[in-house]
Amino acid sequence: MAPNGRRLQDRIIDLILARGLAPGAPMPAEPRLVDELGASRNSVREALRALHTLGIIEIRHGHGTFVGQAPLTAFTPGLLYSTRQSVRSGASALRDMLEIRRTLEASLIEQVVERADEDFLAELDAAASAIDAGELSAADQHFHEVLYRRVPNRLAVELIELFWTVYHQVESDLEPPGDDPGEIGRAHRVIADAVRAGDAVRAREALVRHFGDIEQRVARLDARA
Incomplete structure (x- = not known):
């Protein structure tokens, strides 16, 4: 303009x-x-x-x-455009977005543990179990939405949701997840168990490990460019 x-x-x-x-x-x-x-x-x-x-x-x-x-969703078209353009010649924008998301989620997990009660833990357990039974990508997103639902920082939660929206649009450009789909379910279960145990350090470590698979897939896309 x-x-x-x-x-x-x-x-x-x-x-x-x-x-x-x-x-x-x-x-x-x-x-x-x-x-x-x-x-x-x-x-x-x-x-x-x-x-x-x-x-x-x-x-x-x-x-x-x-x-x-x-809402931050107003920025979705611009972020999606830049990310899809990046995927054509590598994965720099997608890699950067995942790094921000991993850092953001890891920094918020302590607040998740502090606010966990039985109702929340039951919902989180159900979301973890659904990953093995449902459509993987949608169930994965639902788990993370449940995980941060009680965090009072609405800007951070909206950013996480924004990243998911963009990721779903470019996921088809990545290689499929690893050979063992159950591993993704187990990774989420470890996170849920750590939250239930009130162990923020273990939850953070499990969360960072969970990002390993997708970051490797993005790295392979970058290498093919």
Whole structure:
């Protein structure tokens, strides 16, 4: 977008923040925004559409324009594009994304252990067992969603979910998992058992080992490029 358009987006964001408009609150009507911002109607509409794409503005046709939640999923198209482009010539973006995810998950596991109660542990056990019985990739994702569900850092949890979304889109470019599918189930079971035992160190070590298989698959993709 042109610099003027970018500045107009920033001014709309400043307006939202200055007025303390919470997610879900109605935005000023378009004619009022045109007057207050001193911009043309087309420029304001273009800026609102761009902010809608980012989730900062929610356009409800027939109802008006509202302040959005700005979820991290709004960044999915850009991250997916850069990752898929990387896979064509190697796996640098995918490798970097996995490194960030591994670091993030390992740093949060202590909070998981601290907040574990019997209800949570029962759900985690069920998620670990489902890996052997269900569709591997979906069951693996579900286990990690359950694992971090009670972590209060919502930004970190959204990042983990974002990485999963992108990974599923490029997984077909990787070699299949190792020859022993049961090993993936056992790896998750070790994590669940460590959490149940209240052993954050063992849980972290098991989690890092769990990333070994996929990181090796990414490394082989990189080597073929």
